[in-house]
Amino acid sequence: MRIGSHVSIREGYLGAAKQANQLQASVYQYFPKNPRSLDVKTWNKDDAACCKRYCVEHDMQSVSHTPYPTNLTAPEDKREKVIQSLLNDLEISEACGSIGAVVHFGKVVDKDNPIESYQHIIKTLNQTLDQWDGSCKILLENNAGGTFGTTIEELVQVRKLCHQSERIGFCLDTCHAFASGVWNGDNWKEIERNDVAQDFFDHLACVHFNNSKYPPGQGKDRHANILETGHITKTQWDAFIHSPYLIDVPFILETPDENLSHEEEIERIKLEWGIFT
DSSP: OOEEEEOOOTTHHHHHHHHHHHTTOSEEEEOSSOTTOOOOOOOOHHHHHHHHHHHHHTTOEEEEEOOTTOOTTOOHHHHHHHHHHHHHHHHHHHHTTOSEEEEEOOOOSOTTOHHHHHHHHHHHHHHHHTTOOSSOEEEEEOOSSTTSSOSHHHHHHHHHHSTTGGGEEEEEEHHHHHHHTSOOSSOHHHHHTSTTHHHHHTTEEEEEEOEESSOTTSOOOOEEOTTTSSSSOHHHHHHHHTOGGGTTSOEEEOOOOSSSOHHHHHHHHHHHHSOOO
């Protein structure tokens, strides 16, 4: 099982891959451009090609994470900017050899009419994929709070309703699942037995491997270290990590690195479970 962390592209795309390798990571995540902006980036294609080649040579995988303002529920007058930004992210990610580009599920447009929000998401995804001919996928990530985008059922259904569902996958954030109460730490087997779980796991491309600073069900997206802090216990992690559905899914840390570096955390996790590379 692969494990790694989010890394910076401050030194370019090749630099990000080298940084991940120095952390002893076999997978990593990066922002393809400024995480606070939807502006389309003019990017260095030679740098991206070198990154892709380096990852192949060192048996590494990667995923990208779209900028935070990427909102799949954007209204029609703002949707085109989101779509062009997403296409830019997909192009960069494809050039770097990444599995997919993670995007947050979206925000509620009207609490009294949730169907409208789903319709916005489907339109944005359809219009984006109609213009995309690469192999890099869009990976929908579960939300941490509220009553929207937190469940497996929602993610699976949105994917099914899109015209090109085969080009959409999923990213499971463990802190988000815990914060939303979907996973309370003790019900993982129940989640696996969910009628739609197979459709979810069949298209799960990566796990955001994060503990939670708060108890389950509080809707607070505050990441904590896997073993040092957090409300998800070692026993609860055991049940999750040893799930047969996650054997081939890469785990990516988005944990705080102020007191514990990602290199140290990756090493401790490898020692604790002995199944990660």
